[in-house]
Amino acid sequence: MNKNWRWLPAGIVPVVIVTAAVSGSAVAEAQPQLPAKTAQELLEFVATSTDDAYSGTVEQSSDLGLPDISMATPPGRTSSSDPTSTALELLTADHTAQVYVDGTEKARVQVLDQLAQRDVVINGNDAWYYDSESNEATHAALPDKDAVKADLEAKLQEKAAEHPELLNLPRTPAEVAEVFLARIDPSTEVQVEGTSRVAGRSAYELVLTPEDDATLIGSISVSVDSETGVPLNVTVLAKGQEEAAFSAGFSAVDFSTPDADVFAFTPPAGATVTEAPTADEVKAELEAKQDLARTPAEAPQQPTVIGEGWSTIVELPAGTAAGLGLDAAAGNAAGMGDIMEIKPGMDPEEVAGAQALLEQALTDVDGGKALQTSLVSVLVTDDGRILAGAVGVDQLVAASRQ
Amino acid sequence: MIAGVPAESAQAVRTPPVSAREFAIETRGLTKVFGRQRAVDGVDLAVPRGTVFGFLGPNGSGKTTTIRMLLGLAAATSGEIRLLDGAMPKDTRSVLPRVGALVEGPAIYPFLSGRANLQRFDAADRHTSPATRNARVDAALERVGLGHAAKKRAHAYSLGMKQRLGIANALLAPRDLLILDEPTNGLDPQGTREVRNLIRSLSDDGTTIFVSSHLLAEVEQMCTMIAVMSAGRLVAQGTLDELRSAGTARVRITTPDHADAHHVLAGLGLVPEIHGRDDVITAELSVPGLQPETVNAALVRADVRVRGFEASGASLEDRFVALTGEGFDVAG
Amino acid sequence: MPADVSLGLTLVVSEITVLFRRLRTWAMIGALALIPILIAVVVRVSSDGSASGRGPAFLDSITQNGLFVSLTALTVAIPLFLPLTIGVVAGDTIAGEANLGTLRYLLVAPAGRVRLLLVKYAGAALFCFVATLTVVVTGAIIGALLFPVGPVTLLSGDTVGIVGYFGRLLLLALYVTVSLLGLSAIGLFISTLTTIPVGAMAATAALAAVSQILGALPQLEWLHPWLFTNYWLGFGDLLRQPIVWNSFADNALLQSGYIAVFGALAYGRFSTKDILS
Numbered sequence A: 001m002n003k004n005w006r007w008l009p010a011g012i013v014p015v016v017i018v019t020a021a022v023s024g025s026a027v028a029e030a031q032p033q034l035p036a037k038t039a040q041e042l043l044e045f046v047a048t049s050t051d052d053a054y055s056g057t058v059e060q061s062s063d064l065g066l067p068d069i070s071m072a073t074p075p076g077r078t079s080s081s082d083p084t085s086t087a088l089e090l091l092t093a094d095h096t097a098q099v100y101v102d103g104t105e106k107a108r109v110q111v112l113d114q115l116a117q118r119d120v121v122i123n124g125n126d127a128w129y130y131d132s133e134s135n136e137a138t139h140a141a142l143p144d145k146d147a148v149k150a151d152l153e154a155k156l157q158e159k160a161a162e163h164p165e166l167l168n169l170p171r172t173p174a175e176v177a178e179v180f181l182a183r184i185d186p187s188t189e190v191q192v193e194g195t196s197r198v199a200g201r202s203a204y205e206l207v208l209t210p211e212d213d214a215t216l217i218g219s220i221s222v223s224v225d226s227e228t229g230v231p232l233n234v235t236v237l238a239k240g241q242e243e244a245a246f247s248a249g250f251s252a253v254d255f256s257t258p259d260a261d262v263f264a265f266t267p268p269a270g271a272t273v274t275e276a277p278t279a280d281e282v283k284a285e286l287e288a289k290q291d292l293a294r295t296p297a298e299a300p301q302q303p304t305v306i307g308e309g310w311s312t313i314v315e316l317p318a319g320t321a322a323g324l325g326l327d328a329a330a331g332n333a334a335g336m337g338d339i340m341e342i343k344p345g346m347d348p349e350e351v352a353g354a355q356a357l358l359e360q361a362l363t364d365v366d367g368g369k370a371l372q373t374s375l376v377s378v379l380v381t382d383d384g385r386i387l388a389g390a391v392g393v394d395q396l397v398a399a400s401r402q
Numbered sequence B: 001m002i003a004g005v006p007a008e009s010a011q012a013v014r015t016p017p018v019s020a021r022e023f024a025i026e027t028r029g030l031t032k033v034f035g036r037q038r039a040v041d042g043v044d045l046a047v048p049r050g051t052v053f054g055f056l057g058p059n060g061s062g063k064t065t066t067i068r069m070l071l072g073l074a075a076a077t078s079g080e081i082r083l084l085d086g087a088m089p090k091d092t093r094s095v096l097p098r099v100g101a102l103v104e105g106p107a108i109y110p111f112l113s114g115r116a117n118l119q120r121f122d123a124a125d126r127h128t129s130p131a132t133r134n135a136r137v138d139a140a141l142e143r144v145g146l147g148h149a150a151k152k153r154a155h156a157y158s159l160g161m162k163q164r165l166g167i168a169n170a171l172l173a174p175r176d177l178l179i180l181d182e183p184t185n186g187l188d189p190q191g192t193r194e195v196r197n198l199i200r201s202l203s204d205d206g207t208t209i210f211v212s213s214h215l216l217a218e219v220e221q222m223c224t225m226i227a228v229m230s231a232g233r234l235v236a237q238g239t240l241d242e243l244r245s246a247g248t249a250r251v252r253i254t255t256p257d258h259a260d261a262h263h264v265l266a267g268l269g270l271v272p273e274i275h276g277r278d279d280v281i282t283a284e285l286s287v288p289g290l291q292p293e294t295v296n297a298a299l300v301r302a303d304v305r306v307r308g309f310e311a312s313g314a315s316l317e318d319r320f321v322a323l324t325g326e327g328f329d330v331a332g
Numbered sequence C: 001m002p003a004d005v006s007l008g009l010t011l012v013v014s015e016i017t018v019l020f021r022r023l024r025t026w027a028m029i030g031a032l033a034l035i036p037i038l039i040a041v042v043v044r045v046s047s048d049g050s051a052s053g054r055g056p057a058f059l060d061s062i063t064q065n066g067l068f069v070s071l072t073a074l075t076v077a078i079p080l081f082l083p084l085t086i087g088v089v090a091g092d093t094i095a096g097e098a099n100l101g102t103l104r105y106l107l108v109a110p111a112g113r114v115r116l117l118l119v120k121y122a123g124a125a126l127f128c129f130v131a132t133l134t135v136v137v138t139g140a141i142i143g144a145l146l147f148p149v150g151p152v153t154l155l156s157g158d159t160v161g162i163v164g165y166f167g168r169l170l171l172l173a174l175y176v177t178v179s180l181l182g183l184s185a186i187g188l189f190i191s192t193l194t195t196i197p198v199g200a201m202a203a204t205a206a207l208a209a210v211s212q213i214l215g216a217l218p219q220l221e222w223l224h225p226w227l228f229t230n231y232w233l234g235f236g237d238l239l240r241q242p243i244v245w246n247s248f249a250d251n252a253l254l255q256s257g258y259i260a261v262f263g264a265l266a267y268g269r270f271s272t273k274d275i276l277s
């Protein structure tokens, strides 16, 4: 008696599941039909995007070829008391964040960790940072918007003196787009490479390809929402790599105004609440620290910029490395932070700590020690200089000899 | 002659009429192979409705395996099964509610009381009414004499009590067919007698009862028909009388006139046999219609001095041994 | 044939009754209840007010709010104790009946093989819920007895009242129950493979451990979304404001995938199996 057909479901179900998974991603990868747009139009579209009230889930992942520090701490336990691991974790680990935005005045970003959460809430002139694990809340009073605006205007006027093409800029988002294109054109190919689906929405794929042999960056693709012009996803490919070295994008997005309650934050009872120093206080503190770190003989030195475009190398003067390794001089570390594309708002000391840890991952090269990730290389020369850029280590070595 | 039973071992017993409706159980070429072993080998059972049918066979002859296939617990390697009005295992849902069964001894939840055990099994049948469950369970317990031990945890039951519980389980609902695998196993004499009476009374109510056993005496007392299994094969099937008469009687003569007796017996067409002692001669009554008294008369007519004359009828035990073999070892 | 054909729900009721009449079931529930009790008592006895930042999640919050005992206990119970008890119940489903021999009488009744599988699975699923609820409720009770209780701070820093918190605890119990359904299906399948219940129990619990180990290896990142333990600790998403439903949805989808696959396997195996015990 043949009862083998009863095993049929056991054969069919996995096939159905795999098919559904594959076709699900096929649907996700299916290219929607959208009216054609030139790169220029698309950049303008991005700039004119006005839909600034939305909420969604942002997934960030990076594969920089750095050691995975998530192994060093138990899952779900990123000890926030250790700035080094926090910084490194933000760099190397994958993140999911819940984002709520309502205009420029209200925003909330929730970095979702397992059984923990870090929140940044901006509501008008108030900014809160809350860490559930340490149950610590930090409040910052944001400077008056008008003052910031005035400051910005002044800076622009300054810049405009250096660069005449900026004279009447930026006035409208479209003009920003034009300038952006003009700036990146010499070494960058900007193309619209079809369409895609991101977070269930159809999007244009804007791809920037550095035509520069020296840089490690292969290409940058930006998925632009076809309805609102809001960039939904950014993916950076390193040269010669199939997998994205860095990507951040929406896995779900909802272009409706989030509930006002979301932006109301009161620190919970029992939480440690600290008041963050104002911008001026921070500035003053940093300067004081820098003075301390320097011997009187050494004149304050600025970082030098070597090359241009995508393969720009930044050189930090002698003494920096020592300061970083031992003293964690805040100012220099902040400089490194720029190069490492560490996000603004990160505590400079954390960045310095990260540097110290990174130093352990350095390999010996001719004339110093180097760290190479898939996107960025760092060289610490024997005479104490630091060179960094989105180029190969040999480029840094060559630059260090000039 | 029954199809599938080899000619040399099967005796012509009873050729069942072909109407399927007449049988509570009917199998054709039922076979079960375990690895290389043919545990059940081409069995053609025909159990008429209303009979108490004995299913005989030595240990390991394939009785339980056959019953498992009848009840849809094990799939037949080949062959067909009809149970009541349906084909098994296709019609399990419609057939089995009308069948009560005890398969290879009782099985219990040791942590439940006897009553709770029965309630559990009764709940498994979606055709039974929850409203009458308690009454039916209690009635079944009374019927097997477990009324007083109903609330006792089953792990505290003796072997015989468990056996009774197993029988009670088969009696939870009115059944058209009872399949009982060695129902008196482990029972005390009273229990054995009660089960026998129970089976009789159930049979009187019209229930067909299929009882497997290796106890000849038991089968002889309860059953109207039997089938005999040996090493997976069905070697005989029919009414008790048919089976008995199918066996041949023997005569055993003690006489000093050895040669004369031999002559007379040979003259009657028999094959005399001499066993060790030279004053004893035996012969199988292999000539149809030849009665022992005829043999005796012929001896007397020939002036053979007969010291002793013994006619042994065909006992079921002889038949059983003849059919299933003399050896004590279980057929592998 | 009896005229009245009931819905057949009586077997579910019977299954649940039998499950919860077993001493073993209550021993496991008792052991699960002991987890929050132990945590609360130890914290209470050794409480010196200092938050060490080490130990399982929410441990430091207990002294301020006893309601957190539930969460700490769940975090402790999920990786080991819950899967262990689920392994025992799910692994026992068919193999246990086969071992007792009662399986043949259930099938001869006839229970119907598919129906019996479904009923057995329903019993295991209910046990998942009861087991989880035991940890949560015992935690809340012992926490309320030994520590002050009050509005609860969520992971996002927002505060909910006690009523809102209990709503979330219920959701949480539901989440953990759903998390364990895949494992139950695996246990059910393994249980159809053998007549030795201990073997099926051990194999099921071991698989939960293996899956968690694989989930901890970053080299197997591609595999992680397919592991049934992947979202086990994702219940934290229900403690955010607003609630993030992603892991609940992903988890439910994943678990239903496991239920479908192992349910189909269990069906294939059990419906073709010779019951020889």
Ligand SMILES: Nc1ncnc2c1ncn2[C@@H]1O[C@H](COP(=O)(O)OP(=O)(O)OP(=O)(O)O)[C@@H](O)[C@H]1O
Residues within 6 Å of the ligand: B034, B039, B057, B058, B059, B060, B061, B062, B063, B064, B065, B066, B214, B331, B332, C276
């Ligand atoms: N699960 C099994 N696997 C392999 N062989 C088996 C299995 N069950 C039974 N057998 C074999 O099948 C044959 C018939 O066994 P069965 O249990 O049907 O005998 P029985 O007639 O019921 O014997 P008894 O009178 O001892 O109960 C035996 O040789 C036995 O070894």
Ligand SMILES: [Mg+2]
Residues within 6 Å of the ligand: B063, B064, B065, B104, B181
């Ligand atoms: Mg037997």
